[in-house]
Amino acid sequence: MTYELASFWTFAAVTVLAALGVISLRNPVHAVLSLVLAFFSAACLWLLLQAEFLGVVLILVYVGAVMVLFLFVVMMLDINIAPLREGFIRHVPLALVVAVVMAAEMIMLLSGKRFEAGLSGSDPAAAVGKTNIQWLGETLFSQYILPFETAAVILTVALVVAVMLTLRRRPGTKHQDPARQAAVRREDRIRLVKMPAEGGQEGKQ
Known part of the structure; x- marks a missing residue:
């Protein structure tokens, strides 16, 4: 060896x-x-x-x-x-x-x-008279295009799954609902309550 x-x-x-x-x-x-x-x-x-x-x-x-x-x-x-x-x-x-x-x-x-x-x-890039980067790009996108695209799909699926894991419902956690936040009215946000004024300590005595 x-x-x-x-x-x-x-x-x-x-x-x-x-x-x-x-x-x-x-x-x-x-x-x-x-x-x-x-x-x-x-x-x-x-x-x-x-x-x-x-x-x-x-x-x-x-x-x-x-x-x-x-x-x-x-x-x-x-x-x-x-x-x-x-x-x-x-x-x-x-x-x-x-x-x-x-x-x-x-x-x-x-x-x-x-x-x-x-x-x-032997160096395949030197054999065809090209630089290493040029030979690599042509070979990757011609002879190995299917494995390259397969790897891209796998990475995309992994990213989507990671996002889905973050959006899963877990007990004890709070989540925002943009639709409910946009549909809220002014009356739902604040309520005015009228209360009678109370006297001070001297008035009570």
């Missing part, structure tokens, strides 16, 4: 394990850390396959934007995160494990020789 193939299987195994941790861990903080590790391992796979643009975009866009969206959805689901904020030191061991694994992947990726040919034996 070559060094490139061993690195590929290592990154792939870490990606799968981290993805399983995202969907199996009950603590949202631990799930976020697992998702960061999954994104980073996938970026290492892209770099190993000579797709530097995808690797950089995966780190900048997904770790920078999708992670924020993930936390935003967690907050929208009305999860009681007050206990999670208490004892922040409890999350440090898992964070250290994630950091050590990411450092090991970086060392594995950079310590070996430059992967000039990648796993396929």
Whole structure:
């Protein structure tokens, strides 16, 4: 087994394990850390396959934007995160494990020789005389258009389901009804009550 193939299987195994941790861990903080590790391992796979643009975009866009969206959805689901904020030191061991694994992947990726040919034996972009980004765009929207559209539909469904979860009726929570608020009349908002004036303490005596 070559060094490139061993690195590929290592990154792939870490990606799968981290993805399983995202969907199996009950603590949202631990799930976020697992998702960061999954994104980073996938970026290492892209770099190993000579797709530097995808690797950089995966780190900048997904770790920078999708992670924020993930936390935003967690907050929208009305999860009681007050206990999670208490004892922040409890999350440090898992964070250290994630950091050590990411450092090991970086060392594995950079310590070996430059992967000039990648796993396929040749650079497909250079073979057709195009840049990596140009070849990637043409290949993605021509040969792999069906998986690309399928992934887009799955992400759209996930977003719709997240919104539906936030709108579900839960006991003990208050909800607004815009139709009833718009149909209210002036008489329903305020009522004038006429009460007789009362004398002071001297009048009572």
